[in-house]
Amino acid sequence: MKYGDKLVKMQGIIVHISDGSVAMDLKGRLGHLTVPMRMLITDYDLKVGQEVAFNISFPEVMSGEVNEKYVSNIKKNNRGGK
Amino acid sequence: MSITVETAKEHAMDHAVSCCRFEAGTIIEPSNLEDPEIFFDLEESGLLKLDEKTLKIGEVLGAKLTKTVEALTPLTADMLEGLNVQTKEVKEEIVGTPTAATEAVAPTPMTTSLNGGMLKIHIGEGKDINLEIPMLSTQGSATAIEPTARIVEVQGTAATTENVAVLPEKKLRTLTKKHFKIEKVVFGDETKIEGTTLTLRKGVELEAVESQELVTAMTLEIITPAEYDTYSETIMDVQPIATKEVDNFLGTGDTRVIDGVIVMVTGVDENGVQIGEFGSSEGILSENIMWNRPGSPDKGDIFIKTTVTIKAGTNMERPGPLAAHTASDFITQEIRNVLKKMDETLVVETEELVQFRRPGKRKVVVIKEIMGQGAMHDNIILPTEPAGVMGGKPNVDLGNLPIVMSPLEVLDGGVHALTCIGPASKECSRHYYREPLVIEAMNDPEIDLCAVIFVGSPQVNSQKFYVSERLGMTVEALDVEGAIVTTEGFGNNHIDFASHIEQIGMRGIKVVGMSFSAVQGALVVGNKYMEYMVDNNKSEEGIENEVLACNTLCKEDALRALGMLKSAMADSDVKGPERKWNPNVKELNLEAVEANLGTNIDRVLNETSIPMSEKRTEKLKTK
Numbered sequence: 001m002k003y004g005d006k007l008v009k010m011q012g013i014i015v016h017i018s019d020g021s022v023a024m025d026l027k028g029r030l031g032h033l034t035v036p037m038r039m040l041i042t043d044y045d046l047k048v049g050q051e052v053a054f055n056i057s058f059p060e061v062m063s064g065e066v067n068e069k070y071v072s073n074i075k076k077n078n079r080g081g082k
Numbered sequence: 083m084s085i086t087v088e089t090a091k092e093h094a095m096d097h098a099v100s101c102c103r104f105e106a107g108t109i110i111e112p113s114n115l116e117d118p119e120i121f122f123d124l125e126e127s128g129l130l131k132l133d134e135k136t137l138k139i140g141e142v143l144g145a146k147l148t149k150t151v152e153a154l155t156p157l158t159a160d161m162l163e164g165l166n167v168q169t170k171e172v173k174e175e176i177v178g179t180p181t182a183a184t185e186a187v188a189p190t191p192m193t194t195s196l197n198g199g200m201l202k203i204h205i206g207e208g209k210d211i212n213l214e215i216p217m218l219s220t221q222g223s224a225t226a227i228e229p230t231a232r233i234v235e236v237q238g239t240a241a242t243t244e245n246v247a248v249l250p251e252k253k254l255r256t257l258t259k260k261h262f263k264i265e266k267v268v269f270g271d272e273t274k275i276e277g278t279t280l281t282l283r284k285g286v287e288l289e290a291v292e293s294q295e296l297v298t299a300m301t302l303e304i305i306t307p308a309e310y311d312t313y314s315e316t317i318m319d320v321q322p323i324a325t326k327e328v329d330n331f332l333g334t335g336d337t338r339v340i341d342g343v344i345v346m347v348t349g350v351d352e353n354g355v356q357i358g359e360f361g362s363s364e365g366i367l368s369e370n371i372m373w374n375r376p377g378s379p380d381k382g383d384i385f386i387k388t389t390v391t392i393k394a395g396t397n398m399e400r401p402g403p404l405a406a407h408t409a410s411d412f413i414t415q416e417i418r419n420v421l422k423k424m425d426e427t428l429v430v431e432t433e434e435l436v437q438f439r440r441p442g443k444r445k446v447v448v449i450k451e452i453m454g455q456g457a458m459h460d461n462i463i464l465p466t467e468p469a470g471v472m473g474g475k476p477n478v479d480l481g482n483l484p485i486v487m488s489p490l491e492v493l494d495g496g497v498h499a500l501t502c503i504g505p506a507s508k509e510c511s512r513h514y515y516r517e518p519l520v521i522e523a524m525n526d527p528e529i530d531l532c533a534v535i536f537v538g539s540p541q542v543n544s545q546k547f548y549v550s551e552r553l554g555m556t557v558e559a560l561d562v563e564g565a566i567v568t569t570e571g572f573g574n575n576h577i578d579f580a581s582h583i584e585q586i587g588m589r590g591i592k593v594v595g596m597s598f599s600a601v602q603g604a605l606v607v608g609n610k611y612m613e614y615m616v617d618n619n620k621s622e623e624g625i626e627n628e629v630l631a632c633n634t635l636c637k638e639d640a641l642r643a644l645g646m647l648k649s650a651m652a653d654s655d656v657k658g659p660e661r662k663w664n665p666n667v668k669e670l671n672l673e674a675v676e677a678n679l680g681t682n683i684d685r686v687l688n689e690t691s692i693p694m695s696e697k698r699t700e701k702l703k704t705k
């Protein structure tokens with residue numbers, strides 16, 4: 001990765017909780033993230049509206065080529081844009 | 083930053099570097115030396131270069147500087163007089179130990195970030211010196227990280243049998259596994275086994291659908307080795323087909339098991355979203371399976387593969403994945419019922435597993451942390467049938483509290499795993515049925531394995547610590563000398579994993595930790611009891627490589643952990659950890675274990691042995 005070195009602090013709000021996952025909106029209209037329960041660290045019982053924070057860098061496109069295998073999986077499951 | 087007398091003592095064998103400018107004539111004390119903990123960062127940023135000429139802290143203490151040195155100068159013999167030579171002899175003695183080296187996973191500190199994390203010091207004194215030193219940890223972070231994983235030397239295990247009276251082994255119980263070979267699976271009018279052919283009733287899946295309210299459809303496929311190159315949804319679970327003989331209880335008596343066929347569970351919801359969907363790991367079976375892991379299919383196995391469709395939107399709620407597993411188990415149960423009636427003459431192999439207690443040997447407990455965060459992160463404990471569903475209780479419902487099981491209950495399919503994400507590190511139901519650590523610990527004549535404890539990993543930290551404290555009390559009550567704690571995958575489960583080790587370690591019990599760590603699964607927290615760590619990683623890059631069961635616990639890991647625990651219980655010397663993941667440590671440790679056992683340990687293969695999927699090609703290309 002060429003640009004992956006810069007960590008920035010990102011904040012978000014928990015907007016949905018299910019038995020297996022937690023969904024959060026990133027503050028500043030910077031996106032949305034859903035993670036498995038296991039990937040979220042919390043000292044508190046989870047509630048919608050709690051704020052989260054994490055250090056993250058920017059996703060960087062690794063090459064100009066598309067991976068046909070993923071394309072076919074996405075088409076097969078009709079998951080584009082989900 | 084200078085160091086204290088205690089730190090100097092602890093790091094006597096580490097390099098000696100001046101922390102500030104000191105004039106000729108200074109007698110070296112700990113306060114003149116830089117903290118070795120930050121050498122790695124200093125070396126990375128080019129501020130410090132150490133070589134073999136650099137003296138050790140133990141050698142320089144009390145010596146007199148003959149030259150004036152600047153800050154961060156590695157101290158060498160030509161700048162000092164009155165070196166402490168005694169330490170040198172100790173050092174040579176340690177280096178000369180031929181049976182070197184077991185394992186370590188350095189728990190990479192989560193908080194370390196070189197980015198922006200520069201400590202800027204301005205030293206006045208009219209000379210305007212500006213120093214920039216990378217900080218070891220994030221400023222003001224509440225999470226103190228102690229990367230304390232150590233390398234232990236495996237030494238002769240003779241010490242473990244010292245001072246111990248020879249008492250006879252005590253046979254507690256036996257489990258007999260009768261193996262039936264199946265070479266062909268077909269669909270037909272009724273479910274039956276004739277010779278080595280298993281016939282599955284056409285339409286059995288429709289009844290399975292009926293049995294579960296949340297299940298709306300199911301397809302059933304038979305995948306033979308010739309069809310390994312076909313597409314599959316994400317693999318949720320791999321299960322043995324085994325059953326108890328009439329009136330036999332799980333963990334004892336007779337079990338019948340089919341060799342050559344496994345059940346594979348896959349599923350989606352009505353919107354086509356995979357159960358436990360967090361990004362794709364579906365694809366061509368042969369590219370996504372690490373064959374012959376304890377929890378995966380063996381190469382050559384026939385798969386009875388279910389693709390379960392559950393109601394839209396239930397894929398992330400607890401009842402959804404459970405319904406998919408229960409519906410699949412409906413089909414397995416039909417096979418089990420036939421298997422129960424099979425003629426004994428068709429048994430191809432009889433395997434007797436015996437649980438011994440070994441009074442007088444060092445008492446050891448194995449603790450397996452399993453997922454308990456909810457939905458697909460759940461496990462059904464102690465079902466009536468091996469790796470079944472009925473009769474079992476989800477560990478989430480049991481409050482994730484420690485459950486004591488006999489090793490034979492584990493090896494008889496006492497845990498049915500719903501665990502769904504992290505294909506490379508998840509322990510499928512078949513894993514527990516063939517759990518290598520339980521097998522090796524149970525059969526090791528040098529230790530007394532008293533129990534296997536399963537403990538769930540809840541979501542919230544307060545729940546984690548609640549569970550962890552109970553585990554500590556349970557282990558205390560067992561009066562063991564040693565414990566091995568394993569966990570599955572990575573994420574917040576590493577918080578309770580660390581806490582379990584602390585709870586056990588603080589009671590004066592030696593404890594070895596086992597986890598997938600390497601690069602991507604680096605531990606997020608640590609404590610001073612995490613001294614003995616074994617990494618389950620097998621992947622080339624040290625990552626979750628999306629290949630089923632690639633990074634799960636195998637026999638080679640079990641042997642390393644047991645070797646390490648025995649060394650620790652015998653109070654062997656401890657080496658410092660590597661700062662970054664280094665796969666060579668594992669290999670050196672395996673060689674040490676081999677030298678000690680006098681046998682060869684087969685190394686398992688990794689993803690390089692299977693056809694490269696395009697996505698992995700892509701991933702490796704960009705490294």
